[in-house]
Amino acid sequence: MSGASLAVSTVIFALRSSGRFGEDGGERGLWLPLVRRIREPYEGRWALPGGPLGESEGLAEAATSTLAKTTGLAPRYLEQLYAFGDPERSGEQAGSAGKPAASGDRVVSVVYWALVGDDEARAARIGQNVRWFPADDLPALAFDHELIVEYALWRLRNKVEYSRIASAFLGATFTLAQLREVYEAVLGRTLDPANFRRQIEASGVLEDTGEVLTGVRHRPPRLYRYNQAVDLADQGPLGRLAQK
Amino acid sequence: MSGASLAVSTVIFALRSSGRFGEDGGERGLWLPLVRRIREPYEGRWALPGGPLGESEGLAEAATSTLAKTTGLAPRYLEQLYAFGDPERSGEQAGSAGKPAASGDRVVSVVYWALVGDDEARAARIGQNVRWFPADDLPALAFDHELIVEYALWRLRNKVEYSRIASAFLGATFTLAQLREVYEAVLGRTLDPANFRRQIEASGVLEDTGEVLTGVRHRPPRLYRYNQAVDLADQGPLGRLAQK
Numbered sequence: 001m002s003g004a005s006l007a008v009s010t011v012i013f014a015l016r017s018s019g020r021f022g023e024d025g026g027e028r029g030l031w032l033p034l035v036r037r038i039r040e041p042y043e044g045r046w047a048l049p050g051g052p053l054g055e056s057e058g059l060a061e062a063a064t065s066t067l068a069k070t071t072g073l074a075p076r077y078l079e080q081l082y083a084f085g086d087p088e089r090s091g092e093q094a095g096s097a098g099k100p101a102a103s104g105d106r107v108v109s110v111v112y113w114a115l116v117g118d119d120e121a122r123a124a125r126i127g128q129n130v131r132w133f134p135a136d137d138l139p140a141l142a143f144d145h146e147l148i149v150e151y152a153l154w155r156l157r158n159k160v161e162y163s164r165i166a167s168a169f170l171g172a173t174f175t176l177a178q179l180r181e182v183y184e185a186v187l188g189r190t191l192d193p194a195n196f197r198r199q200i201e202a203s204g205v206l207e208d209t210g211e212v213l214t215g216v217r218h219r220p221p222r223l224y225r226y227n228q229a230v231d232l233a234d235q236g237p238l239g240r241l242a243q244k
Numbered sequence: 245m246s247g248a249s250l251a252v253s254t255v256i257f258a259l260r261s262s263g264r265f266g267e268d269g270g271e272r273g274l275w276l277p278l279v280r281r282i283r284e285p286y287e288g289r290w291a292l293p294g295g296p297l298g299e300s301e302g303l304a305e306a307a308t309s310t311l312a313k314t315t316g317l318a319p320r321y322l323e324q325l326y327a328f329g330d331p332e333r334s335g336e337q338a339g340s341a342g343k344p345a346a347s348g349d350r351v352v353s354v355v356y357w358a359l360v361g362d363d364e365a366r367a368a369r370i371g372q373n374v375r376w377f378p379a380d381d382l383p384a385l386a387f388d389h390e391l392i393v394e395y396a397l398w399r400l401r402n403k404v405e406y407s408r409i410a411s412a413f414l415g416a417t418f419t420l421a422q423l424r425e426v427y428e429a430v431l432g433r434t435l436d437p438a439n440f441r442r443q444i445e446a447s448g449v450l451e452d453t454g455e456v457l458t459g460v461r462h463r464p465p466r467l468y469r470y471n472q473a474v475d476l477a478d479q480g481p482l483g484r485l486a487q488k
Contacts, residue, residue: 004250006248006249006352053248053329053352055248055331055350056331056350057331058330058331059327059329059330059352080326080327082324083303083324083327083354085297085302085303085354086302086303087299087301087302106299106300108250108297108303108354110327110329110352
């Protein structure tokens with residue numbers, strides 16, 4: 001019926017300190033796991049984790065299963081990014097001396113993006129041929145995966161400003177400094193603490209839990225949570241429609 | 245390789261006066277063309293126009309070709325909406341006495357949404373088994389197409405407020421009253437003219453062309469255009485990345 005086969009891939013973001021993944025110290029940044037390809041085309045190159053869609057598998061289910069196989073993690077946040085279907089995208093490597101891909105090889109990829117929490121990512125079981133890379137220092141990727149990662153980063157950067165997704169990195173309660181750190185890592189720039197506090201407080205998206213961070217003796221900072229009464233673009237309308 | 249076949253469908257919106265499509269008079273509202281199914285499952289029901297993806301066809305190209313076949317029109321605006329892939333979505337009609345669909349029948353639909361201009365829609369050649377319906381008074385649809393239309397309406401309503409897509413209904417220049425009429429039709433509610441003017445002027449998204457609407461003798465209204473220097477979410481980052 002169709003001239004294309006279907007795959008589901010996932011861009012997985014974790015927020016980690018710089019230096020070697022899994023070690024503390026340094027500023028925090030975005031990291032993502034990639035899988036080294038063990039066959040042509042693009043053998044030896046790094047690619048987004050993913051695979052063909054199983055017969056009775058939902059799209060989000062396939063993305064979740066990829067995440068589990070690659071990192072041993074469950075997503076804190078998962079959203080469909082885009083379907084990529086350029087007829088040239090699955091072909092041979094540009095400039096490669098290899099055989100051109102057969103015409104039946106065109107793959108349409110439905111791509112998801114996922115956020116995983118710090119603690120989980122730290123304890124993640126890493127699959128074979130999998131390695132974590134900093135999002136701002138990726139190797140050359142297979143297929144059109146550089147474009148896909150760039151799009152996923154754009155979506156994440158936009159979405160952190162008009163949704164509650166930062167809590168996927170933080171848990172349910174957090175200090176303003178912790179939230180600002182997430183924004184800084186996602187946006188890739190430092191933010192003025194006083195301005196950040198003013199803007200966040202004016203937006204009404206947070207509520208004070210009445211509690212403070214424990215283990216801090218002098219002026220322990222307040223803990224906040226996202227205000228669930230505010231209508232934000234968390235999961236798009238499909239989440240909302242599904243709850244009807 | 246994959247347990248699913250792939251189709252591309254398109255939700256096509258035109259802005260038309262109420263009453264019979266193609267006639268003038270009454271308030272303007274959103275209309276969309278549907279195709280009556282001539283085979284099972286859901287034979288006789290109305291469905292979104294679409295079809296299987298051709299072997300060397302891009303996804304947006306397939307959506308454009310569906311639009312041309314259904315209405316004879318080229319889109320003024322076209323954007324990918326979502327990929328729908330629930331394993332149950334392509335199966336037999338709920339409560340139908342017909343045979344269950346074979347397990348190989350699962351279809352993943354990559355859905356686009358398109359806007360077409362008034363004048364074009366008025367002159368549209370309508371394909372066989374095609375009819376235009378008001379978006380707020382649709383018949384029962386095949387498959388999960390009601391969910392898809394609901395999502396497309398949600399996306400359109402959101403996007404009209406933070407993009408230039410209203411100009412797809414209006415052309416390059418328009419009066420504030422014409423723009424307000426588009427907002428009212430899309431949002432499905434009347435807007436206070438003075439408030440609308442204040443908010444639009446404060447947003448900085450419009451610029452005064454220095455011209456006025458011709459054919460109006462007393463106080464002809466000014467013509468505006470969208471300010472291209474303002475960064476709006478018109479085509480998502482993929483449009484932007486493609487221009488690099």
